[in-house]
Amino acid sequence: xxxxxxxxxxxxxxEHGYGVPAFNxxxxxxxxxxxxxxxxxxxxxxxQASAGARKYAGEPFLRKLVEAAIEQHPQLPVCxxxxxxxxxxxxxxxxxxxxxxxxxxxxxxxxQKTPASYxxxxxxxxxxxxxxxxxxxxxxxxxxxxxxxxxxxAGEEDGVGAAGTLDRAMLLTDPEQAADFVARxxxxxxxxxxxxxxxxxxxxxxxxxAILAIDRIASIHARIPDTHLVMHGSSSVxxxxxxxxxxxxxxxxxxxxxxxxxIVRGIASGVRKVNIDTDIRLxxxxxxxxxxADRPDEFDxxxxxxxxxxxxxxxxxxxxxxxGCAGRASRIRPLPxxxxxxxxxxxxxxxxxxx
Ligand code: G3H
Ligand code: 13P
Ligand code: ZN
Numbered sequence: 001x002x003x004x005x006x007x008x009x010x011x012x013x014x015e016h017g018y019g020v021p022a023f024n025x026x027x028x029x030x031x032x033x034x035x036x037x038x039x040x041x042x043x044x045x046x047x048q049a050s051a052g053a054r055k056y057a058g059e060p061f062l063r064k065l066v067e068a069a070i071e072q073h074p075q076l077p078v079c080x081x082x083x084x085x086x087x088x089x090x091x092x093x094x095x096x097x098x099x100x101x102x103x104x105x106x107x108x109x110x111x112q113k114t115p116a117s118y119x120x121x122x123x124x125x126x127x128x129x130x131x132x133x134x135x136x137x138x139x140x141x142x143x144x145x146x147x148x149x150x151x152x153x154a155g156e157e158d159g160v161g162a163a164g165t166l167d168r169a170m171l172l173t174d175p176e177q178a179a180d181f182v183a184r185x186x187x188x189x190x191x192x193x194x195x196x197x198x199x200x201x202x203x204x205x206x207x208x209x210a211i212l213a214i215d216r217i218a219s220i221h222a223r224i225p226d227t228h229l230v231m232h233g234s235s236s237v238x239x240x241x242x243x244x245x246x247x248x249x250x251x252x253x254x255x256x257x258x259x260x261x262x263i264v265r266g267i268a269s270g271v272r273k274v275n276i277d278t279d280i281r282l283x284x285x286x287x288x289x290x291x292x293a294d295r296p297d298e299f300d301x302x303x304x305x306x307x308x309x310x311x312x313x314x315x316x317x318x319x320x321x322x323x324g325c326a327g328r329a330s331r332i333r334p335l336p337x338x339x340x341x342x343x344x345x346x347x348x349x350x351x352x353x354x355x
Contacts (some may be wrong), residue, residue, distance in 0.1 A: 018324030022064030136337030221270025
């Protein structure tokens with residue numbers, strides 16, 4: 001099994017200056033699409049499951065699907081990551097079920113709606129790091145709240161995100177506080193707030209530096225060069241897929257995402273993990289709507305699912321290539337998680353720094 005810890009994968013990405021897309025998965029077709037794209041481009045993979053995904057598919061189904069993917073593609077390193085863990089208990093459950101990486105999102109309280117205090121964030125994240133590092137599992141934390149610098153609000157459509165209005169200081173991660181947070185928690189990766197938000201409605205116009213603070217990445221990276229930076233809400237919201245959806249009965253309002261070239265600038269400044277969910281959703285929805293319109297006599301859902309899988313695969317290939325991930329998988333030798341466990345827990349053999 002080529003399961004890889006996030007830390008090992010992102011260390012490789014940092015050493016060689018590329019970024020890894022982390023795709024959200026909910027079902028077999030999305031996992032097929034991502035694995036096929038990774039195989040075609042020789043890319044390492046991060047598959048991540050949100051609370052919503054676990055509720056939709058059921059955690060055992062998701063885990064078994066990922067196990068099957070690893071079995072079918074033994075040459076590809078696959079990191080199985082839990083997205084937006086709401087509490088240490090949720091993270092512990094993911095570790096028990098075999099995830100090689102967890103996100104403790106302590107930027108929000110356990111309801112994942114109420115912005116949390118800094119002290120709370122440090123406390124819960126530190127607890128997760130202590131448990132995870134003892135068994136070689138990696139941890140992503142989050143500092144700052146995802147949300148729009150245009151409106152001061154967080155996107156609510158995907159069930160994750162702060163409610164109400166946020167001030168600018170909460171919407172932009174502070175480099176000094178990031179350094180303190182990493183020193184206190186020992187996280188491997190840090191999700192930062194720079195004006196991106198989840199879902200399709202990120203920006204009401206093509207974003208510029210006033211509403212998408214890509215420049216902030218370099219200043220955060222300068223303070224914490226050994227911590228891998230993570231961009232959430234990084235779908236590009238392809239205008240061509242919006243057009244396909246609209247042409248076939250969909251009603252998506254005018255909207256813009258994070259341009260791929262801005263993500264590439266982010267990677268050049270220190271971003272190593274790039275979270276993408278919405279782009280796959282848009283491509284699959286567009287492809288299914290089109291396939292149904294083109295073939296009104298078709299009643300086998302596999303026909304529509306195949307079109308959706310191909311569309312998702314196209315998004316994944318494009319992101320693997322744009323982020324410099326293509327051609328890297330065959331150069332990585334995944335270490336067993338036990339080899340990454342902290343020194344105390346592993347009896348001196350660990351590679352991971354004890355914080
Ligand atoms: O974390 C954000 C992802 O887009 C997950 O969305 O909660 O609808 O699965 P979801
Ligand atoms: P998008 O909604 O932009 O795809 O972001 C997904 C994400 O950040 C998952 O954690
Ligand atoms: Zn996210």
